[in-house]
Amino acid sequence: MTLIGVPGRSGVIAVARRLAGHLARGLVMILVVTTISFLIIRNIPGDPMAAKYEKLVEQGMSPEAAQQAVNVLYGFMPTGSMWEQYLDYMKGLARLDLGQSLTVPGTGVSTVLMSAAKWTLIPVLAGTLLSFLVGIILGVYAAIKRQGKLGDLLAISGSLLHGVPQYVLALLLGAIFTTLIPILPAGGTADIMFEPGFNAGYIGSLVQHATLPVVTYALASYGGWILAMKSSVVTVLGDDFILAAELRGMKRSIIFRYIARNAILPLFTILALSLGLLFGGAIFIERIFNYPGLGLMLIDSITGRDYALMGGAFLLITVAIIIANIAADLLYTVIDPRVRSGGEAA
Amino acid sequence: SSTSTGGKSASGGGVYTTIDGLKPGLDVNGPINPWNPKGNMFQGYNAMKLGWKKNHLTDPNQFYPGIAASWDIAPDNSSITLHLQPNNKWSDGKPVTAEDVKLSIALAYTQGSTAFAITPGAAGAASEVEIVDDHTVKISQDMSNPSVTFVRGVMDSFVVPAHIWKDAVPADFWDKLKASRGEGAEAEKARAEITALSEKVLAFAPAKDVSAGPYTLERMNPGEALLVKNKNFYNAANVGPDQVKLLNYTGNEQIWNYLISGKLDNAPFTAVPADVMKRIGQTPGNAVVKGFSPVSVAMAFNQSKKPYDNVHVRRGLAYLVNRDEVTKIASPEGGTPALTTTGIHQKPAEAWLGGELSQLEPYKLDVAKAEKEFKEAGLKKTGGKWTLPDGKPWKFTINVPAPFSDWVSAAKAVTSQLNEAGVSAEVLTTADYPLYLEELSAGKYDVGFWLVALGPAPYNIYQRLYGASNGWTNLGGKIKHSAPGKDGNWMGSPETIDVEGVGKVNPGELTGKLNSAPEAEQKQIVSQLAKAANQDLPVIQLWDYVNTQFVNTNRFTGFPENESDLLRETSGVWIQLGMIKKK
Amino acid sequence: MTATTIMPEARTASATLRRNFWRGVWRVMKRKPSRMVGVVIMAGFAFMGIFGPMLYPERLPRDTSALYAAPSWAHPFGTDFEGTDVLALVVTGSRYVLLTGLVTAVITVVLGAGIGLFAGFRRGRWDSVLMRITDMKLTIPGLPLLLVLSTIWKFTSAIEMGLVLGLLGWGGVARAVRAQTLSLRERGFVEAARGLGLSTTHIIGKELLPSMAPYIAMNMLIAVTGAVYAQVGLFFLGVLPFEANNWGVMLNLAVFGGGALTTTAALPYLLAPLLAILLLTLGIVLVVDAMDEIFNPRLREE
Amino acid sequence: MITGKGITKTFRQRGGMLGGREVKALRGVDFTIEKGGAVSFIGESGCGKTTLGRILAGLESYDSGEIVIDGVPMSSLRQKSRQPHFRRIQLIHQDPYSALNPARTIHQTLDAPLSLRAKQTGRSRAWMEERAEELLSLVGLDPGYVLPRYPHQLSGGMRQRVVIARALTVDPDMLVADEATSMIDVSLRLGILALLKDLRDRLGVSVLFITHDVATARYIGLDGELYVIYRGQVVERGPVETVIADPVHPYTQSLLSAIPVLHGLEVPGEERVVPTEAVDPSQQDAACLFAARCPFRTERCVSELPVLGHDGGTLQEHACFHPQRRSVVATPAVQL
């Protein structure tokens, strides 16, 4: 009698082993990304001083005052040779110190990043979750009804939404809900008149302001889910064990659960990738809806030539993607017993 | 949509909603520090200066009271004596005293402003700060290189509470400052020490807002900041709104939306397309107040590049550009087509030049004159297209930074006009403004859009045309000229110009004189420089900006009128002066 | 055994396919008229890209008395900020957009398929190195990188733009092609070819590529859309040089200059390029759907 | 003549950073095949048959041991120059469906190796055409019918014949038929076996026949040898008929006993060994590999590894401490 692998303990070991591997690879990845971003970013031409000066002048500051404001900023410019700067940067990074922001002098990049990150992370996650739920439910439906008109419609609409870039959706939604029927705010996070905290007014305001970004994120990824889920369900439907369950007289509800769980599994890898894509999309969506997240911050830091902030944002987005990948894989490991016991992946 | 009815709604005075044009992009991470560019102190509201500049056409030294209730200026500009508001208190109850002013000046030194510069020989720097009594401070100018704008530099200083900020500078600061004056290693070291303080000062972040202004900062989020009335403010009785809501903006279109929804009681100008302007006008209560703004936009030439070194080419181009049409397309509300090119905004130009203005060449659209000029420059027209003297094709490329939509539209309009006249023209945009400016000053562009006429002091105005970007630098009162392509000289005008009716002039030297010359002489110099700019055309002025403020009279009244000299100050200044009243 | 139950179908499917490929294509097209629409749309865009600019004078006429004119017969999508016909802008702008898309697609597919094939075929060390690089490439967020890059590099021509987008976009294709190669490699006929001593060129060119051609073609189409989006997006954000008749610039000017998200006047100016993008997406989606069915036996039999 | 000496192969399955599992697929396998000879390898699933076949066809490396092809020991050659020798050994895949490229006609499929051949020997296109037809006729196919067709238009049996014809394009010395008939319909299976036998006779091609179906091994030629392999080790080998009729190793006996009896046509052997199923292969090496499953094991079996030999005076070689003939194979019944 053969029993290869005892589930319990070897499972934990497998998860730990995978995690260790991921972390090692993630670290290398981060090293590479930081080096690349460092090299690119430090080579960006453009004089932040002059830009700042002209901007201030244009805004009505007197030339002297503008010059004064700009001079002060010089203190925050990195100095030394490229190699020294790189070493400094890496040393700082090891201490989790991302350096000082230039646009908000005197403030650590990590502080700026963290305050921006939540405005990206929460809507992105909310949008993803929303679209994931709706997408997989409709995906199952589209798979079951794949011969009918409705299934067709769902699939085509899915492909279309999947294919359309986020900014097109954002612009369309914006045109509809802020221009044609102006019922939603076009920017910001919440009305300042509400005391932040757990009160209906504040939360309501938060939700209202987040609606357009979240809906855009959701719509943008919904198509992908519906397509992925549909094809996954179609695959699982063709799997023998579904027919076997049917032939054993299993209840529809149970069979449905079998289908759903097995079909969702491969979607976890896509989930990780899609998070990465959404972070990219955040740049457009936040720019269009003036939502103060990482994307907007990245644009600002680029126009302001805020090297440290730019590098930090870049790093943060990359790290988020790496973490999402790891999380998806671990989730996969936990859910799929085949991977868990160190055997073959599905 | 969300109206500000929730939360702690204001009683009586109401909530005044506006945008701080000086600080676009509120940042929740910014310290409560007026010197920090992202600091959460807002001029006129919770950040106070000694006085508030009037937007006078020609006189830079006129102010409204701020921390200083009044001031006496020595006739030769050698000193200014400030008399502080007698009953002014900080929001925490402590009185505002001369000590506060002195410490604030110390802080200003670390930031290296014009009046408080530590660079030896800097024009218009203060030499001494003296506490006369608890409420009187005297500041003297170093008369070795005086400037007419010394007083302006002093008055334009922030004042912060000494009891909060005292640790930001060392106790021996004033000794250090003294040591920094003069020559030698000792002085050098002292200067370095003071400069090194700048970062610390800039990053200084008080735990809470202690203000001598009409408001203190209550809370903020990435989109908005909420200010509440400071009961201790000297003029609190006359401060109308109880609360002020400052909205963040990252794109102009946000302001348009706020305006259309009637949310804003006041907003400074942003480029507004005509249709949006119409919609804004339709919102009940919305009104536009217009006044003078000392800025113009121009096409600037790089005279190191052919054929722009030839004045006839520049003139020919000036005749071909229809400035009225360009302005209509690009900035119908925010600008008025430049009457001509003088380097000065048309309003102060009238004040400085008077009747002489009409004698200058207006460069109205005139194809025939343009052809004449081009021919004079040796250009040839073949097959309806102008070519260079050597028969090579002439491609007129104009550069603009991509994010400035009005400039992009304007450049597009200019090239369309030129193309119609047979000059092959195209627009090139640069990804962003920093890059644009770097490339512009590196001499990479033939022609680019550029802000000029930055007043009101005539020295500032002409320094733009005949200053560092054109090769002239003012070092300790001495004017030097560098060759084109060197030391930031990207415009490349000749050092001397033969101006019709004036003779040979060195515009850089003339400009330098503007800094200290008495008013009568200033007028004469301005006239000469205006003629030079008009004939030699280092730039072609396109439109003069108009300071356009949006106000909404539904909730509040008492906004400045058209042409008010307060229009360049924030509505915080209007409020603290007691103008804004609840309806 | 699953394999045996599925494979005969695959075989019969490819059977009908080979026998009369074009008749099969025609049948698939006929089954859903929408696919025909897709092909027509694609043909329309191709026509627009090639001949569109020739339909208009080199300098598009402008009418400064009709800025942001409302849609009319003369201007179906109204006019822009200087009174130029928006439709003309969309049509003349299509060449740049599509050319970029094409260049990107070619580079993406050539690089992606090349690397994927090489890694999958060589396996071993080459494979792990290449796939590590690919993973890394996939992890580095593309759009932020492009944004940063655009400040260094001015993508003045469509070719250059396509080149950069292609260089950034091959990761996905490489991974997919590698997976396919790995699985095909295990197939008997590839092993047999190796055993017979046939050259690697022969194996890749004659045995592997044809099996993957449809897949690669589909990826190429998808890459076209990806490139169009990225490029229009960058222009929209305003980080690339200005071109009046460029879809992305139109979007940018409509929103940030014309207030299309605020008032209705510039809305047609905004919607026209959006519509073009949507239409292009629709066309590609429909064609890919058809290709999917033509090449995928599993969907075919339904 | 092709011989193998002590061929071993261990697969290391990668299991992440902390090491993986090792599978000893082959443990020192020796064999000899004469020109035109036939050797059959039988054994249950996973015993290393395919691995051996792939090693011989040059598709897989081996850890140690020596393969001598026509007197040339492969270890004396460098990687590159081994290939032409291994090409003399052609593998016939188990699955005729995947062995042919579905996108290429039979003509194209045969053309590729033939043109390579033509280039090497400086022959013309006409020769290639001729040769293709010749080879197809040789494997019992009608060239006119088959050449223009795609694989899916042929039956499994025809496909397998095409595969064999393709292998013959390089004039191989040996064909390795890895379960070459297991995926072919029963009614056609015998045809392929007969073809292989025929090729031996007519072309002098030797055949290495890999199967788990002992009966088919007989059909390659009664003159052939049968190797019984268990977990990478040859446990019994000898002339086909001897091993089938008089197996001495309990594993061989188990295998033969497991063959279903056609009741009505056959009578089961009297000493059928009730076979036990495979066990977890994680046992120590210093024991008979089969001991855990062997109904006849003794102390010695679990402490010592038997080697191949004629111990006990058997006709065939075996690796068992207790060789004993048992009659396990069914015998024909008297017809009804």
Add this chain to the structure above:
Amino acid sequence: MTSDKRAPGVRISDLSVVYRTPAGELPAVRGIDLELVPGTITGVVGESGSGKSTLALSLLNAVQPPGRISAGSVEIDGLGDVVALGGDDLRRARGRHVGYVFQAAQSSLNPLKTVGKQLLDLGRSHDVEDLPGLVKEARSLLDRMGMDGARVLDSHQHELSGGMRQRVGIMLALVLNAHLVVLDEPTTALDMITQATILRIIREVHEERGLTTLVITHDLGVVAEVADRLAVMYGGRVVEQGPTREVLGDPRHPYTRGLLQAIPRLVGDIDEARALPGRPPTLGTIPADGCVFRERCAVRMDVCETGEPPVLTQGPRIVACHAADMGPEAVTEPAKERQTVTAGVGDTPTTGEEQA
């Protein structure tokens, strides 16, 4: 042979199943009459594509789209005509009355759940009150088949070897006390020794529990090893049926004969063995009328082209062939006419009721 009263009989009459293809609806199984005698093991053999699985699925009215049962009935004692059954009744019948061991038993388990959990799902689906009892039953069944039941119930599919999965499949088919069991290719893809073990288990369990069993296979050896009765399928038809030993010992249909001759054997003269000419038909190439086997038949006559072969019955043996010589006492059924053929095996009494 022990016969349990609970073992149901099954009568398949004139069963036809068609698949929708681009070329129209084509029959995969046509006009099959077959009776499963209670308490016996019936073996169905046929080459790939002959319609074995389709027939097996018909027994549960579970032919998958695009196929459908186009005619005929499947009467199961205690259930009635399965073809007429639908909805929940049909579902309950599956598992409870008819146990099915899937062709691909290798992958007939949900990869994400342990065997035990799937067992519980099965119990819940059939409203089993006593779930612990069910688990106990399953464990003892598994133990019976020579496995560590508790451990197997705790395992995932991938932790089990092929033979173990197959046994789990058998357990799941029996655990609800079904007395009719259908096994589709129960030993395909297993190696010889495992196959022998599984076959032995089938036989033993069949007898212990008193089942009616249908074993479907392409391997004559498997049938010979386990089945009492044997039906040979070709091109969707049953061409010959009868007691296993008799059919193997004295095949009457030319196809059966050819098949037997083509099977490699361990003993005897190898030169006697020869392959059948031609190749088995596929759905598209099955002749619409006449004998389906005629193209490969050595004794083909003109009548085979058009005439449906007559069904000849002699005692327990039935052959459908124009050329079959069944001797004088043979009963000839005219082709195409629906008839239930009753045949008994040994001492098993016939229980089927003709005509509903």
